[in-house]
Amino acid sequence: MTEKAIVVHEFDRRYSLADRVLAEIGTALEVLSGASRASRPNPAGPYMAASAPELSQAEARHAAGLMRVNHVGEVCAQALYRGQALMCKETSVRKVFETAAQEEVDHLSWCRDRIRELNSHTSLLNPLWYAGSFGLGVLASAAGRERNLGFMAETERQVEAHLERHLTDLPAQDSRSRAVVQQMKEDEVHHRETAEQHGGTPLPMPVRGIMTAMSKVMTTLAYRV
Ligand SMILES: [Fe+2]
Numbered sequence: 001m002t003e004k005a006i007v008v009h010e011f012d013r014r015y016s017l018a019d020r021v022l023a024e025i026g027t028a029l030e031v032l033s034g035a036s037r038a039s040r041p042n043p044a045g046p047y048m049a050a051s052a053p054e055l056s057q058a059e060a061r062h063a064a065g066l067m068r069v070n071h072v073g074e075v076c077a078q079a080l081y082r083g084q085a086l087m088c089k090e091t092s093v094r095k096v097f098e099t100a101a102q103e104e105v106d107h108l109s110w111c112r113d114r115i116r117e118l119n120s121h122t123s124l125l126n127p128l129w130y131a132g133s134f135g136l137g138v139l140a141s142a143a144g145r146e147r148n149l150g151f152m153a154e155t156e157r158q159v160e161a162h163l164e165r166h167l168t169d170l171p172a173q174d175s176r177s178r179a180v181v182q183q184m185k186e187d188e189v190h191h192r193e194t195a196e197q198h199g200g201t202p203l204p205m206p207v208r209g210i211m212t213a214m215s216k217v218m219t220t221l222a223y224r225v
C-alpha cells in the first residue's frame with residue numbers, strides 16, 4: 001500500500017462520513033450564529049469609539065453594506081471550502097481547503113466586527129448562502145482534484161478583484177474597513193496561489209461566467225439584506 005493510500009485509509013477509519021457530516025453541521029451553526037472567533041488580531045486594531053473614523057450617516061450605511069457583502073463572501077468561502085474538503089480523499093488537497101477555510105474564519109470575524117462597529121447587521125440570508133455554497137463545494141469536489149482546486153483558484157481571483165473595487169468604493173476616511181479589506185485581499189492572493197501550486201487548472205469560460213453572474217446576484221442582495 002502506498003503512503004498516500006495509508007493516510008486516506010487512516011482518515012476514513014477514524015472518521016465515518018456520518019461523523020464528518022455531524023461535524024460540518026456544528027461548524028455551520030458556529031459560522032451562522034456568529035460564534036466563530038479569529039485566530040489573528042484584527043488588522044484595524046482594537047476599536048475605540050473616541051478615535052474611530054468619523055463617517056456621515058450615509059457613509060456609515062454604505063460602508064456597512066459593503067462590509068456585509070464581504071461578510072457574505074466569507075460565509076460562502078467558508079461553506080465552499082468545507083464542502084470541497086468533505087469529499088476530498090487526498091490528504092494534501094484536503095489540507096489546502098481546510099487551511100484556507102481557517103483563514104476565512106478570521107475574515108468572517110473581522111467583517112462581522114466592523115459591521116457591528118458601524119451599527120449594522122450581517123445578512124439575513126446567510127443560512128441560504130451557506131447551504132448553497134456548501135452544496136456547490138461538494139459538487140466541485142466531485143469534478144476531480146484539478147477542477148476542484150481550479151474552482152478555488154477562480155473563486156479567490158474573483159474575490160480579489162471584488163475587494164480591490166471595495167478599496168475604491170469605501171469612504172476615504174474609513175481606515176478601519178480599509179485595513180480589514182486590505183489584509184483580506186493579501187490572504188486571498190495567497191489562497192489563489194496555493195490552489196494553483198497544488199495543481200488547480202483554469203475553469204472553462206462558461207463556468208467562470210456563471211460564477212461571475214452568481215457573485216453579482218449575491219453582492220447585490222447582500223448589500224441590502
Ligand atoms: Fe476571505
Ligand SMILES: [Fe+2]
Pocket residue numbers: 077100104156187188191
Ligand atoms: Fe480566500
